[in-house]
Amino acid sequence: MGGISASSPQLQRRNWTWLYFLLPSIVIMLLFFIYPILLTFFYSFTNLALTGEAAKELKFVGLDNYTRMFQDPTVRISIWNTLVFLIGSAVIGQQVLGFLIALLMKHKNKTFRRVIGTVVLAGWVTPEIVCALCLYSFFGDEGTLNAIISFFGISPVTWLFTVPMLTVILANIWHGTAFSMLVFQAALDDVPSEIEEAAVVDGASKLQILLRITIPYIRETITTNAMLVTLQTLGVFGLIYAMTGGGPGTKTTTLPIFMYNQAFVNYQLGYGTAISLLLLLLGIVLSLFYIRSFKK
Amino acid sequence: MNAKQRKLIYRILPYVVLSLIGICFLLPLLWVLVASVDPNAMQSLKMPKQVTPGNYVDVLTSRENQRAFAIGLLMSLGQAVIVVLLALLAAYPLSRYQLKFKKPFMLTILFMTSLPITAVMVPVYQLFLTLKLYDNVVGVVLFYVASSMPYGIWMIKNFMDSVPEDLEEAAWVDGASVFTGIRKIVAPLMVPGICTVAIFTFSGSWGNFFVPYILLQSPENFPASLKLYQFFGQYGMVDYGRLAAFSVLYAIPSIVLYILSQRFMSKGFSMQGGTKG
Numbered sequence: 001m002g003g004i005s006a007s008s009p010q011l012q013r014r015n016w017t018w019l020y021f022l023l024p025s026i027v028i029m030l031l032f033f034i035y036p037i038l039l040t041f042f043y044s045f046t047n048l049a050l051t052g053e054a055a056k057e058l059k060f061v062g063l064d065n066y067t068r069m070f071q072d073p074t075v076r077i078s079i080w081n082t083l084v085f086l087i088g089s090a091v092i093g094q095q096v097l098g099f100l101i102a103l104l105m106k107h108k109n110k111t112f113r114r115v116i117g118t119v120v121l122a123g124w125v126t127p128e129i130v131c132a133l134c135l136y137s138f139f140g141d142e143g144t145l146n147a148i149i150s151f152f153g154i155s156p157v158t159w160l161f162t163v164p165m166l167t168v169i170l171a172n173i174w175h176g177t178a179f180s181m182l183v184f185q186a187a188l189d190d191v192p193s194e195i196e197e198a199a200v201v202d203g204a205s206k207l208q209i210l211l212r213i214t215i216p217y218i219r220e221t222i223t224t225n226a227m228l229v230t231l232q233t234l235g236v237f238g239l240i241y242a243m244t245g246g247g248p249g250t251k252t253t254t255l256p257i258f259m260y261n262q263a264f265v266n267y268q269l270g271y272g273t274a275i276s277l278l279l280l281l282l283g284i285v286l287s288l289f290y291i292r293s294f295k296k
Numbered sequence: 297m298n299a300k301q302r303k304l305i306y307r308i309l310p311y312v313v314l315s316l317i318g319i320c321f322l323l324p325l326l327w328v329l330v331a332s333v334d335p336n337a338m339q340s341l342k343m344p345k346q347v348t349p350g351n352y353v354d355v356l357t358s359r360e361n362q363r364a365f366a367i368g369l370l371m372s373l374g375q376a377v378i379v380v381l382l383a384l385l386a387a388y389p390l391s392r393y394q395l396k397f398k399k400p401f402m403l404t405i406l407f408m409t410s411l412p413i414t415a416v417m418v419p420v421y422q423l424f425l426t427l428k429l430y431d432n433v434v435g436v437v438l439f440y441v442a443s444s445m446p447y448g449i450w451m452i453k454n455f456m457d458s459v460p461e462d463l464e465e466a467a468w469v470d471g472a473s474v475f476t477g478i479r480k481i482v483a484p485l486m487v488p489g490i491c492t493v494a495i496f497t498f499s500g501s502w503g504n505f506f507v508p509y510i511l512l513q514s515p516e517n518f519p520a521s522l523k524l525y526q527f528f529g530q531y532g533m534v535d536y537g538r539l540a541a542f543s544v545l546y547a548i549p550s551i552v553l554y555i556l557s558q559r560f561m562s563k564g565f566s567m568q569g570g571t572k573g
Contacts, residue, residue, distance in 0.1 A: 017389070018389035018393050021388050022385075022389060022390075024382050025449060028438065028441055028445060029442050029445050032423075032438060032443070033408065033442045033443060033445070036419040037411075037419075100313075101314065104310040112311065119321045120321050123321055123324075125499075125550050125554045126551070127521065129503075129521055130524070130546060130547050133524075133528060133540075137324070137328075137536070138324040140339045140340075141339070142340055144324070144339075144341040147340040177321075231410050231411075234414075235412030235415065237414050237505070238505035238506055241505075256415075259415075259418065263418045263421075264510070269418055269421075273418045276416065277415075279412060279415040280412070280415040280416070283410070284411070287410040290410055291403060291406055291407055
C-alpha cells in the first residue's frame, strides 16, 4: 500500500464507495452461500420433508432429528466409513504417496520426471465422474485388474463387492495424489541443500536425513496439506456414488452419500440437513485449523 | 553385497518404484483412451482389433449430447465470466483502500473457500424450490458463482496487490474515473491472474457432478457431467466404447485448460500465496 496518505480527499470519498464495489459479491454470497448454511442449522430442527404429512406443514421437532441420528446405526456406520475414507485416501494415501513421489523425483532425469508427473497429474485433472468410470472398469469383474492377475494364474476377485471401500479409497488416491505431489515438490525444493549436505558430511544416513532434517523442515506444509486434502475429501460424493452407489449395502456409505439418501431418496430433508450439519461442523473445525496455519 | 552393488541399487530403486507407481496411474487412463477408439471395447484393457473413430462420431452426432456439452460450456463460461467481473470489483477496495474490516473479511473469505459445498446442498435445494429456481440452468450458474466467489475474491485480491498503484494515480490525474482505471490499467496488468481464476472456476464447475445432480431434473437441462452419468447408468454395462469416447470428450476441456493455466502461473505451485492484509 502506499501513494495516498490517510487524509487525502480521495480516501474521504472512498469511505462509502467500497460498498458499491463489494455489494454485488456480498449479496450473491449471502443469498446462495451463507443463507443456506444458516438454513442448515434451522432445518435440522424441523420435520421438513418432500412428501407425506410433513410436506404440508413445517414443524419444529426440537432435537428429534438429532436423537434419531444418534440412535440410527447407519449414522454410526457412515461416520466410521467417512473416517476410514478420509484417513485411508486423504491423510495417508494421497499424502504419503504424494510425498514419496515428490521425494523420489528429486534430482532425477528430467524427461523421466516429466513423464511420471504427467501421468499422475492426468488423474487429478480428469473430472471425477470420468475417474469413477475409469476405476470402475479397472476393478470390474471383467476389468483390467482381474485380467492382469489371471495372467499370473490367480483367480479373479469381485473387487467392487469384496473390498468396496478399498476400491473407492484407491480411486480417490488416484484422483487426488497429484495435488499433494505438487505441494511437496515445491516444499522440498525450498529445503536448503546445504543443511542436507552438512548432514551427509557428518555421516548421517539417507533415512536419518529424511526423518531428522527434511520432514521437520517442511512440517508446516505437511499439516496445511493434510487439512486441505481432508477438506477436499470430506465432500466427495460423485466418485463414490458413481462407483458403488454407497454399497454394497452400506459398505461405502459415507456421510455425503447417507445425507443424499435420506434427503432425496427417502425425502427426509430435515433429517438430511441434520446429517449435513455434522459434515459442515467437521468442515468448519478443519477450516479453522487451516486458517490458523495461514495467520502465523 | 559390496558397496558398489548397494550404490547401484540405491540409484536404480527410485526409478523402479516411480515406474511402478506410474504404471498404476496409467492403466485406468489407458483403458478409457483405448476403449474409445475400439468398436468392440470391453471392460478390460485390450489391444483393439481395429481402430475407428466410430464411437466419437456416435457421441458427437447425437443431438442430446451436443445439447449437454453446449449447456455445460455455457454454464461454466457464464460462471467464470461473472466470477471474474464481480471479483475484480470486490477486490478493488480490498486491495486499494484502508478498510477497518479488511482483515476479518479476508479471513472469512478464506474460511469460506474451504467449506465443503456438499454439506449445504440440501438447504440449497429447498431454497431453489422456494425461489422457483429449481431445474433452472441459470439458477445453477448463480449458485456456482456464489460458491466460487470466495476463491475468486481471495485470488484476484492477491493478484491486484501486486499491481502498482502509481499507474492508476497517473490516470486519475488525467481525469479517468476509478472504473476506467480498473478497466484500462489494473485489469490488463493482471491478465495472468484473471486467466488463472477463470480457468479454475471453469474447470471446477465443468467437472462438478453433485450440484447439477441435485438442482436439475429434466434431462434436456443436463450438462455434460450429468449426461455422462446418465449414459453410464443406461448403457454402461454394454456400450463401453461410446461411454469411453464420451468420457474422453468430456475430459478434454479440463485437460486443455489445465495446460493453459500452467502457462499463466509462472511461479509454479506454492500454497503460501501471500496474506498481505
